[in-house]
Amino acid sequence: MTAKFLPVAAALALLSGPALAATGPTDPQIAHIAYTAGSLDITAGKDALAHSTNPKVREFAELMIRDHQAVNDKAVALLNKLHVKPEANPTSAALSKEAAATQQKLNLLRGDAFDRAYIANEVAFHRTVNGALEKTLIPDAHNAELKSLLETGLALFREHQAHAEQLEKTLK
Amino acid sequence: MNRRQALILTPAVALLLFIPPAAAAPRTHIIIIDKMKFGPVPPGLHVGDTIVWRNRDMVRHTATAADKSFDVDLPAGASGKTVLKKSGVIPFTCKFHPGMRGVLNVAR
Numbered sequence: 001m002t003a004k005f006l007p008v009a010a011a012l013a014l015l016s017g018p019a020l021a022a023t024g025p026t027d028p029q030i031a032h033i034a035y036t037a038g039s040l041d042i043t044a045g046k047d048a049l050a051h052s053t054n055p056k057v058r059e060f061a062e063l064m065i066r067d068h069q070a071v072n073d074k075a076v077a078l079l080n081k082l083h084v085k086p087e088a089n090p091t092s093a094a095l096s097k098e099a100a101a102t103q104q105k106l107n108l109l110r111g112d113a114f115d116r117a118y119i120a121n122e123v124a125f126h127r128t129v130n131g132a133l134e135k136t137l138i139p140d141a142h143n144a145e146l147k148s149l150l151e152t153g154l155a156l157f158r159e160h161q162a163h164a165e166q167l168e169k170t171l172k
Numbered sequence: 173m174n175r176r177q178a179l180i181l182t183p184a185v186a187l188l189l190f191i192p193p194a195a196a197a198p199r200t201h202i203i204i205i206d207k208m209k210f211g212p213v214p215p216g217l218h219v220g221d222t223i224v225w226r227n228r229d230m231v232r233h234t235a236t237a238a239d240k241s242f243d244v245d246l247p248a249g250a251s252g253k254t255v256l257k258k259s260g261v262i263p264f265t266c267k268f269h270p271g272m273r274g275v276l277n278v279a280r
Contacts, residue, residue, distance in 0.1 A: 063268055067231045070248060074230040148207075155208035156231060159269040 024140040028087035033137060034150060035075055036092040037129045038068040040099040044125075047103060048118050057115045060167055064122070064160065071153050078145055091132075099125075116171045123168055126161035130154060202226060203274070205233055205246065210264075210274040217278045223254045233272070238263040 025033065041064050048061035079086060102121050109117050133154045141147040198220040204211040206228040217223075225235045227246040235244040235254065239262060244252035259280045266272040 067268075070231045152207045152229070156269070159208070159271050162271060 024136065025089065025091070026087065027142050027146055028084055029089040029091070030137045030141050030150070031075060031079055031084060031146065032086035032089060032092050033095070033132070034153065035072055035086055036095055037125075038072040038075075040095060041068045041122075041125065042072075044099070044103070044106075044118070044121070047106065048114075051106075051110070051114050052118065054112075054115050054171075056167060056170065057119065060119070060122070060163060063163070067156055067160065071149075071156065074149060078149060082143060082145070084143075084146075095129075112171070116168075119164055119168050119171055122164040123161065126157055126164060130157050130161055133157070198222065200224060203235075205229055205235075205266075205272075208269065208272060210235075210266075210272055213274050213276060215277075217256060217276055219256050219259050219278060219280055221256050221278075223256065223276070224251055225254065226251045231268075233266040233268060235264055236267045238265065243267075 045061040045064040045068075049058060049065075052058055052061065106114060106117055106121070133150055138147060138150045138154065141150055196218070198218070199216075200222045201214040201217060202224045203213060204226045208229065223235075225244055225246055227233050227248060227250055230248050232248055233246045235242065235246060235252065237243065241258060241262065242254040242264075244254055246252050256276070256278050259278045262276040262278060264274050264276060
């Protein structure tokens with residue numbers, strides 16, 4: 001009964017396939033999404049430094065702040081050079097909204113509960129953003145330098161994801 | 173060349189052939205870090221040689237030996253040096269991004 005599964009497959013194809021290409025994000029929107037994701041993770045890292053006393057968690061948070069700041073600085077320099085102004089868009093807004101809700105929840109937690117929730121969110125956040133980079137943002141980027149920066153960013157953020165996943169296991 | 177001269181020269185030639193590579197002057201090799209990867213490790217590394225690690229990435233890295241024989245901090249855009257003090261196979265990584273890896277093959 002393959003017909004049963006066809007509608008799902010078709011829906012998936014519409015979501016990820018070339019159907020969206022014509023209306024995919026522009027470079028100024030892609031830049032805005034990538035920069036926003038980085039900023040949100042920097043904020044989450046700063047919150048973690050304010051809340052956590054676990055040395056491994058603090059080390060991770062420091063790495064997130066340092067690495068994402070470095071990528072965002074590089075992105076700003078590139079956008080200035082290209083005279084591209086990042087453009088606000090629904091994806092950036094959704095990321096920010098979700099991060100604000102997560103921040104509210106995390107701020108109510110203390111100790112191990114905070115550490116676990118922060119790291120679990122870092123795993124989920126990096127998975128989501130890395131998936132978006134891989135499937136949409138990098139393929140849709142037109143400028144070669146922006147594409148290259150995003151590709152290096154993805155390699156870096158995959159390291160972060162692996163680090164967070166590893167850390168998550170030790171906190172259980 | 174007569175037979176007597178040939179007999180005298182032969183040991184000298186033999187000595188030249190057997191000068192071990194370790195006696196060569198120490199050399200400097202460069203390993204470039206770019207786009208979250210260690211570049212190719214040069215062949216022919218020997219004890220006494222120097223590795224220059226050049227970080228071309230936007231983020232801070234390290235070149236850290238698995239056996240702890242070296243641990244070089246490499247801020248974005250910076251370089252650092254390691255003098256090879258022992259022979260053998262030495263895997264290395266970046267301790268901040270452990271997916272970045274390489275192996276030094278150091279002869280005596």
